[in-house]
Amino acid sequence: MNPEQPYAPGHAASQTQHHEWRTASNSAAHLLPHLHRAAQQLQQQQQATPRPLQLLDVGAGSGTISASLAQHLAPLGGTVLATDISDDILARAAAHAADVGAAGNMAFRRASVYALPFADGAFDVVHAHQVLCHLKAPVEAVREMVRVCRGGGGGGGLVALRESDLHSWCVWPETEGLRKFHRLMVATLVANGGEDRGGRKLLSWVLEAGVDREDVEAGFGAWCFSTSEDKRVWGESMISRLQSGQMRDKGLEMGITTVEDIEDMIKAWREWIETEGATLGLMNGEVIVKKN
Template sequence: MSVYVANHHSSVLKMHSWRTAQNSIPYLLPSIKPDMKILDVGCGPGTIAVDLAKLVPSGHLTGVEYLAAPLEAARSHAAREQVQNIDFRVGDVHALEFADGSFDVVHAHQVLQHVRDPVQGLREMRRVARKGGIVALRESASMTWYPDMPVLREWKDLHMRVSKARGGNPDPGS
């Protein structure tokens, strides 16, 4: 099971809504072809997912989130943008409910820090990517706070303890 320490409070979803394919995953854009099938794991409010769906007009994008709550915002965003080649589902990265090789591209943005077993999540993403497909992730290697101040060290310690207690992995690169 995945966890999200910040939950999906409306303020968190609003903060994540500034993310676009152009400002968050420019490295992936040159590889996208118009007929691709794409899976966006941890799609949140759907802003990156909708941008990617626009790039695959004869393809399809599926967004997955571990809870239903943020998917309402994602569906609303897709409707406002008049993007129809997209669907959103509840799913767990540890056990994706898709056949082997279902997608040309499997994408995740800042997801591994929120999952119990990042390696299993990566295995699942690779499993559902077609042979020769792309698994693309933009992730944090570890959490850092700056400047180095006692109050920020205390905040980081609290955040790490809460993340770990809820089953997350706040330093997925370690």
């Protein structure tokens, strides 16, 4: 597997704007109770020679979740190493960490999820959010993340994954323009080699990677965009992607959309942002692997 498989949508502002809405609280809530418990156990078990809990965030992108996790771990002495395959997006993540005061217990390194440059069991916790659905070989990526996760004992041994399921969208008002957008988004993700049903397949990917079913907690968590600010962040990002971006270019290149269709989609998102009763719900598959 090519260790440099690119992130097909790219890291332009139009693609990452809505990513930067994400925090540990709204996008990694399934991990937080386990994370705090693991850090506390580590402190208690190693009082004589304490060491910090070490978390690896794979495919960190703009790093807003990474920085938020670092803030959760700071009082407990934990550290976060954020990785991505793009030097530019890692620089942006480092700048964000500095802006929010999270840089003190963070580090950044370029790395591919297919070939993580770390020893077996190097980290207590490994986290990835919306990474596998963009990969051509998600099972191989899971296997690599499990490899660098330390076994249980001493508070660690957790792999936390979360993936969207694009067929779980629940939007209102459900206009034709937004239906066109959804079809375009699904088609371009699949054409790029991604998986549009990643959320529902997540558990099966983990099991295919060799993890025992008894060591996995699986569930689903939702995003909800309904406040004026949340709708603005999401809707404006989708408009930007339609005005200029890989999804627009790919759709036109494939002949599955037209400039006129794109204008309809942009109009639909603008109307959605301004509609007081508008909502968007998105389902995400979630997994916690407890490595023994």
